[in-house]
Amino acid sequence: MLAEESLLEVCAIEQHSLDEYESEMPRWCKGCGDHGVLAALQRVLRKNNLEPENVVSVSGIGCSSRLPHYLNTYGFHGIHGRALPISTGVRLARPELPVITIMGDGDCFSIGGNHWLHAIRYNINAVVLVLDNEVYALTKMQASPTTPDGTKTNTTPHGTYLQPLNPLSAVMGMTNVSFLAQTATWLPAHLDETIEKAWNHHGLSFVRILQRCPVFMPKAFGEGGLNFPVVFLENEDGIPVHPLLRKRGETQAHDHRDINEAQRVAVSVDPAPMGLIYQNRDLPTYEDIRWQRKDRPDRATFLERLDAAVDRYTVT
Template sequence: MSTLAELCLIESQPSEAHSLDDYESERPRWCSGCGDHGVLAGLQRVLRKNDLDPENVVSVSGIGCSSRLPHYLKTYGFHGIHGRALPIATGVRLSRPEIPVIVIMGDGDCFSIGGNHWLHAIRYNINAVVLVLDNEVYALTKMQVSPTTPDGWKTNTTPRGTYLKPMNPLSAVMGMTNVSFVAQTATWLPTHLDETIEKAWEHHGLSFVRILQRCPVFMPEAFGEGGVHFPVVFLDHEDGIPVHPSLLSRGPVQAHDHRDINEAQRVAVSVDPCPMGLVYQNPEVPAYEEVRWQRQERPDHRTFLQRLDTAMDRYTVG
């Protein structure tokens, strides 16, 4: 006769399965209400869902509030210099192609000083997840204008108001050769945020994800005070990012074929309402690691030194 325990037996997780605690490191020092907290939590949930060993993941960042994320995500982390996260990530991918790489940048870090690396990384299509946390301002250095700051907004570097139109990052990347994955989400849409990061993680190639977030200290009015009054439209496709029923009160749903580059380019230039979801995906674009010339074998440093000694001996003064 079976016991009650046997009848109610629930298959337990294997002992080696990871918990969310396994991906937590230092306590975040971001301000209360900062959207960076939500991105960190979303990344931790994706790593947990895929049961990845923390020591087998690398997170790379540049400079800014969002770039502190590798300190709080328990993986191998590289907190680089301003605008240079993508070259570092490329080096990691080329030297250790078996290790997943996450790149975290802000709007100033990526679109301004790192703009050259950003666009060429899209063209190279390295296999990495690239998250750009866009709060439309330089926040760590106390409110300077960034490439995505709306025109007319007053900052410490534009006290009379910005005089340039903000750039459209989606439109920029959709004009690049070899673009393979472009998506947009927001921190005030946590379910959509998680689904977007998961979709980006599954893609083979460079997954570019722009994440809208407001800075509660220096740009609290951004994005309609954090989505409250911000018009969005959710892009829907059976192979895209799911539109959860809870999102229907946030904005309308629009059918969108993310496999059609012409349609994706039309969507990318839209800013009102702001498109949320998978804008474009082409899994057929080869990753840079696959098309780059591969060294057949690593050089033997001992052989190299011997050859160097032989060459230098030719210049011995007798």
């Protein structure tokens, strides 16, 4: 058993309020989908009654990566594309601390693409949220890997030439995939349920969140979800579909434990699948594997050996 379980027991002593998870006023634009993700995360932290200082949020660079500034937890605003290696380091060094990783589409799928694929395979125990607005927005509209074909941006003034990347099928093609879900910022009840489900999964919970960006991509996702075809994946052990959501799209029975069925769903884009696409509860996490190593030295011995190794490179 990792120390994280005993930490959660300690945290159950006192009920925290929502404002204990709030920090400075967000600087995102009016109507930006990032506001909804922040609020959903705060609600999930309160529901699970976690000590704010015992949660770590890690991000890369981009509009959505400002989220750790606005969430009252221990925060690490990292460098572009490198949020996942930082999260892996935190999980290995302090496995008792829950980690939330927040990235954007350019951050995760392009600059951090290498780290993304290997983090799926490592299966660290962390919630990984990618807020996908289909563009680099912080730097004022350059094409990202998920920008729709033909979109005019500052780097593609005549329109993008390539078909967009499908992150869902990419994840389902990786070894050791543990949890994959998709939701959207204009479906707040579904967003809450999805993050809650991801939070309660032991392993890397990868969630793609389709995110409104009314400033640079007002037409994306059928004008911010108004005319965007979706299908809700339904399973009694999946992400609940609120009765009001049924007006927004059809539902489809789906067995998220069946990898072949999940791979079929992951390649479909029209309508976009919403819900839990795949879950495997039986995979060991990378922390489990590393901490159970029988030849692992105790912390003091480890630090002593690390010092000795670093001293070998001392310049005198």
